[in-house]
Amino acid sequence: MELERRYDVLVAGGGVAGVAAALEAARGGMRTALVEKTIQLGGLATSGLIDVYLPLCDGNGTQVTFGIAEELLHASIRYGPGTIPPAWRRERDAREPARYRVKFSPAAFALALDELVVEAGVELWLDTLICLPVADGGRVAGLEVETKSGRGLLRARCVVDATGDADVSHRCGAPCALGSNWLTIWAIQARLERAQQAAPTAPAPPSTTASAWAATTRAAERPTPGPGTAPTPRTSPSSPSAAASCSPTTTRPSTPTAARPNATTSSPSPSPRWPSIAPRAASAARPP
Secondary structure (H helix, E strand, O other), X not given: OOEEEEEEEEEEXXXXXHHHHHHHHHHOOOOEEEEOOXXXXXXXXXXXXXXXXXXXXXXXXXXXXXXXXXXXXXXXXXXXXXXOOHHHHHOOOOOOOOOOOEEOOHHXXXXXXXXXXXXXXXXEEOOOEEEEEEEEOOEEEEEEEEEOOEEEEEEEEEEEEOOOOOHHHHHOOOOOOOOOOOOOHHHHXXXXXXXXXXXXXXXXXXXXXXXXXXXXXXXXXXXXOOOOOOOXXXXXXXXXXXXXXXXXXXXXXXXXXXXXXXOOOOOOOOOOOOOOOXXXXXXXXXXX
């Protein structure tokens, strides 16, 4: 191995559960490391954008979850938007309809989690892939990991599997239940029938065929003649006027001032050396 480290506690997975386990171990005086395959902590709460911290109460005004779970709820809104219901700010049992939960900013929550684990002295291994568990006498004694620096071995007296899917346990041969994730409340709430009921009824959109879009675009780009001005005739790409207006060596002839009716006498301005492309010629270059 290119690198090897030893810890008292090694936590696999940097989701909310993994952060809680690492905080408890580090605050208890254990040398603790936290391994996460992505570049930020929080798991589905941050990377998965599930921005609801589930209730800490029983739905009848009684708080049933405390400790680090409550600490992390407050951390989720420390640097971003989110409000705790008023009654839950003052007491543990709040007789009000609102439940003890919050909506938070995933980015702000990730910052707060970083701060908590660093303050607790947890050694972070971000962007680190767990490859294989290392067994010693029938127990998990460490993890082989892969980083940008290469393959390494992290040994520990205790390994906590907080991967969310029991990846470490499964690789060790522990019996695991395999199946679809259709029993979770998120899957039930995301049923097709519910989505169809929530979708607003809207009229059919206008035609968006290529021909209709092209006709609309050409009409919008066509300049509108001013009052009393005859519309400019269309010019084909092969016409002499289009070719002349696009040539850098051709200048447009200037009309004498005297030939224009109701014009004041002034000296004719010199023609530019690089004349601009006429709008009608540029428009005519598009296919009809």
